[in-house]
Amino acid sequence: MKLKTFKKGVHPAEFKQLSEHKRIEQLPLPGEVFIPLQQHIGAPCVPVVEKGMEVKVGQLIGKSGGFVSSTVHASISGKVKAIEKMSHPLGINSLMIDIIGDSQDEWAEPASAVTDWENLSAVQINAIVLNAGIVGLGGAAFPTQVKLNPPKDKKIDTFLLNGCECEPYLTADHRLMVERTDEVILGVRILMKALGVSRAIIGIESNKPDAIAAMTKATEKFWGIIIQPLQVKYPQGAEKMLIAAALKRKVPAGGLPMDVGVVVNNVGTALAVAEAVTKHKPLIERVVTVTGQGVRTPKNVLTRIGTPFQNLIDFCGGLTDNATKVMMGGPMMGVAQSSLAVPVVKATSGIVCLTADSSIEKQEYPCIKCGGCARVCPMNLMPTRLARLAQFEKWDEAEQYGIVNCIECGSCAFVCPAGIPLVQHIRIGKMRVAEKHRK
Amino acid sequence: MEEKQNIRAAEPGKNPEVKPAPAAKAEEKRLLVLSSSPHFKTPANVSLIMWLVVATLLPAIGFSIYNFGWRCLAVMTTSMLMAMLAEELVNLIRRRKMTIGDGSAALTGLLLAMTLPPGLSLGMVGIGSAFAIIVGKQMFGGLGFNIFNPALLGRAFLQTSFPIAMTTWTIPRTIDAITTATPLGSYKFEKHLTPYLDLLIGKVGGSIGETSAIAILIGGLILIIMKISNWRIPLSYLGTVVIFSGILWLINPTQYPDPVFHLFSGGLMLGAFFMATDMVTSPTTSLGAWIFGIGAGGLLVLIRQFGGLPEGVMYSILLMNGFVPLINRYTRPKYFGEVKK
Numbered sequence: 001m002k003l004k005t006f007k008k009g010v011h012p013a014e015f016k017q018l019s020e021h022k023r024i025e026q027l028p029l030p031g032e033v034f035i036p037l038q039q040h041i042g043a044p045c046v047p048v049v050e051k052g053m054e055v056k057v058g059q060l061i062g063k064s065g066g067f068v069s070s071t072v073h074a075s076i077s078g079k080v081k082a083i084e085k086m087s088h089p090l091g092i093n094s095l096m097i098d099i100i101g102d103s104q105d106e107w108a109e110p111a112s113a114v115t116d117w118e119n120l121s122a123v124q125i126n127a128i129v130l131n132a133g134i135v136g137l138g139g140a141a142f143p144t145q146v147k148l149n150p151p152k153d154k155k156i157d158t159f160l161l162n163g164c165e166c167e168p169y170l171t172a173d174h175r176l177m178v179e180r181t182d183e184v185i186l187g188v189r190i191l192m193k194a195l196g197v198s199r200a201i202i203g204i205e206s207n208k209p210d211a212i213a214a215m216t217k218a219t220e221k222f223w224g225i226i227i228q229p230l231q232v233k234y235p236q237g238a239e240k241m242l243i244a245a246a247l248k249r250k251v252p253a254g255g256l257p258m259d260v261g262v263v264v265n266n267v268g269t270a271l272a273v274a275e276a277v278t279k280h281k282p283l284i285e286r287v288v289t290v291t292g293q294g295v296r297t298p299k300n301v302l303t304r305i306g307t308p309f310q311n312l313i314d315f316c317g318g319l320t321d322n323a324t325k326v327m328m329g330g331p332m333m334g335v336a337q338s339s340l341a342v343p344v345v346k347a348t349s350g351i352v353c354l355t356a357d358s359s360i361e362k363q364e365y366p367c368i369k370c371g372g373c374a375r376v377c378p379m380n381l382m383p384t385r386l387a388r389l390a391q392f393e394k395w396d397e398a399e400q401y402g403i404v405n406c407i408e409c410g411s412c413a414f415v416c417p418a419g420i421p422l423v424q425h426i427r428i429g430k431m432r433v434a435e436k437h438r439k
Numbered sequence: 440m441e442e443k444q445n446i447r448a449a450e451p452g453k454n455p456e457v458k459p460a461p462a463a464k465a466e467e468k469r470l471l472v473l474s475s476s477p478h479f480k481t482p483a484n485v486s487l488i489m490w491l492v493v494a495t496l497l498p499a500i501g502f503s504i505y506n507f508g509w510r511c512l513a514v515m516t517t518s519m520l521m522a523m524l525a526e527e528l529v530n531l532i533r534r535r536k537m538t539i540g541d542g543s544a545a546l547t548g549l550l551l552a553m554t555l556p557p558g559l560s561l562g563m564v565g566i567g568s569a570f571a572i573i574v575g576k577q578m579f580g581g582l583g584f585n586i587f588n589p590a591l592l593g594r595a596f597l598q599t600s601f602p603i604a605m606t607t608w609t610i611p612r613t614i615d616a617i618t619t620a621t622p623l624g625s626y627k628f629e630k631h632l633t634p635y636l637d638l639l640i641g642k643v644g645g646s647i648g649e650t651s652a653i654a655i656l657i658g659g660l661i662l663i664i665m666k667i668s669n670w671r672i673p674l675s676y677l678g679t680v681v682i683f684s685g686i687l688w689l690i691n692p693t694q695y696p697d698p699v700f701h702l703f704s705g706g707l708m709l710g711a712f713f714m715a716t717d718m719v720t721s722p723t724t725s726l727g728a729w730i731f732g733i734g735a736g737g738l739l740v741l742i743r744q745f746g747g748l749p750e751g752v753m754y755s756i757l758l759m760n761g762f763v764p765l766i767n768r769y770t771r772p773k774y775f776g777e778v779k780k
Contacts, residue, residue: 013479168479240776244775250776251776252776252778253774253775253776253777253778254776255776319469323469324471324472325471325472325474325478326471329476331477331478331479332476332477332478333476333477335476336471336472336473336474336478337471337473338471338473339471354478359472359478360479361472362480362484363484365484365485365486365541365582365583366582366583366584367583368488368582368718369583369718369719369721369723370488370718371669371718371723371724372666374723374724374772375666378775379774379775380773380774380775381774382723382724382771385723385767401771401774402774402777405775405776408476410476413476413477413480414477414479414480415481415483416480417481417483417485417488418484418485418583419480419484421474421475423475423476423477424475
């Protein structure tokens with residue numbers, strides 16, 4: 001079969017072999033967790049517990065703070081030690097609920113009895129997804145129930161499951177597709193039901209043949225679910241690129257996948273949905289790939305949300321002596337961390353530890369207009385121009401050149417021979433343009 | 440499928456046998472590097488690109504030494520050294536970091552030397568080279584900010600300052616410098632057509648590095664394969680010259696030489712593969728590259744056929760350089776999903 005893909009993009013070294021064949025391992029229960037009230041795009045959650053209160057696993061501790069919002073739950077049983085601002089892996093200070101564990105791992109009673117999912121209505125599934133605090137687990141953390149609830153005038157015809165995992169190093173989704181295939185497929189079927197669509201496409205990059213084989217076998221008996229192998233290219237897993245590759249549809253600038261009749265979800269999200277619907281289990285744990293040349297034994301770790309990075313790194317043998325950089329997410333879009341005390345959040349797909357050799361710090365030269373950035377930009381922007389306009393604070397012109405459409409995939413800065421931090425400049429520009437509009 | 444699940448995912452109501460972690464170790468104190476994503480980068484850098492272009496000029500350099508003797512090497516060395524010195528002088532005055540090793544000045548010096556007559560006095564070479572760097576590059580703000588190709592600007596300066604020395608050509612493969620005419624000159628003024636094979640190999644009079652079409656093609660194609668040059672520029676430039684001069688030739692074959700002669704004579708090959716493709720002074724958009732090449736090709740034939748000079752590569756490129764900011768502005772590609780407003 002000819003492998004589909006999108007236009008442009010780059011081919012960074014993958015380094016997936018460090019963890020791609022390692023079975024998911026369970027992290028020992030953490031003694032203390034820090035659960036941010038903001039783990040998703042949109043309004044932060046409103047705490048519903050107080051300092052000193054006893055909580056059980058799965059108990060609601062933060063309720064939805066708006067239409068585009070989610071919920072958060074206690075991931076261990078114990079006592080609320082504090083609710084205060086602490087450092088978040090996204091580099092911000094965010095309100096967090098600090099829970100000291102009692103190591104009992106006692107579960108809260110589910111709100112209602114589990115019923116057969118096939119009898120649930122779309123509205124009921126939506127409510128379960130919201131109450132389980134499910135957000136996109138690929139990294140963007142967009143609240144899932146919002147995606148499942150498109151405005152009436154948007155006709156959705158296809159559900160797309162994102163199994164690309166195009167970031168180098170990360171293998172969490174890969175392992176889920178191999179080890180928990182049936183549950184992932186169940187999640188897909190539930191999401192299809194919630195959206196009322198009869199077609200689902202599962203896009204998987206061809207560097208995961210075992211995942212493609214397992215998923216193909218598991219979907220044989222389900223009509224309407226298609227496995228679509230895709231070319232290995234970064235950023236194949238970016239929503240708009242995946243839609244372009246799998247369906248040849250172009251999401252209009254400023255639009256959402258629902259504008260072209262598609263809803264995209266990540267593999268981990270589908271699994272979370274399956275667990276929420278069939279077990280009434282809220283999103284209190286996820287698989288995190290702890291990897292990179294900077295960690296002794298790379299692993300795929302099933303961990304409770306809120307566990308400090310340090311616990312995961314200790315579980316993987318600790319950092320090597322020459323580790324210099326730890327980031328949440330992959331090396332292309334990940335956020336570098338200054339401390340290992342930050343907690344795993346719902347969007348933590350990986351903790352990648354790099355050494356000085358594995359992450360090149362380049363000398364910065366002036367732009368020589370080689371056009372390399374424009375050649376690889378999947379959004380067909382002119383990154384060097386955008387960065388320059390942002391540096392000179394020419395917001396109107398930057399907007400004309402489409403600065404807000406940048407998906408910050410990092411392809412431009414990856415190839416830039418002048419070592420210019422293009423994404424950094426553009427990111428600042430995007431923020432300023434957005435601020436200007438809010439005024 | 441069950442046996443596949445070696446992990447015990449937590450389940451409501453059931454206490455999975457997860458052991459509590461041993462008291463978490465004190466947080467490791469270690470300084471971590473903070474930087475903006477992406478954390479991965481290709482090893483390519485500006486300096487590497489510059490030196491690679493220098494390396495791809497080696498076939499042309501080698502042929503020039505064969506063709507005109509060792510004096511070429513003196514001209515090239517002088518030009519490169521002067522360029523680097525001039526660059527460093529400006530850096531000193533501007534209190535900037537040393538950039539002598541980045542290869543950019545060396546490349547400018549080498550490219551300038553390639554366009555000079557083999558017999559040019561070394562003093563003139565040095566002056567031209569210093570002009571190329573100081574006025575052509577540094578006065579615009581240094582690497583990446585110049586509008587015109589600095590090497591060609593240096594040559595234009597020499598051409599205006601020393602018109603006779605700049606048009607005194609040495610006969611190839613001779614020890615004594617005897618003046619001759621370039622193929623373009625002898626056609627323009629005497630209607631004498633040089634054999635094609637000589638043009639292709641380069642056993643003709645002319646500037647140091649421009650005579651051998653084959654030697655230049657080897658280097659130029661390597662640059663295109665490595666994606667350092669934008670293939671659209673040489674293709675559109677050469678293509679336009681062939682089509683435009685072909686039309687003129689069909690109209691009046693006795694008055695105008697055929698397109699093959701145009702293609703392989705003078706500095707067109709060097710200009711198309713090494714001058715017009717200069718990243719800094721050519722358009723960054725694909726459509727822009729086509730416009731740039733077509734414009735330069737049209738200008739070249741106009742100058743060669745209807746101007747007072749036998750050769751027009753230098754001016755055709757310099758003129759189009761001036762249009763690059765404008766071309767870039769009006770050829771912005773549509774971004775993904777762009778909707779007309």
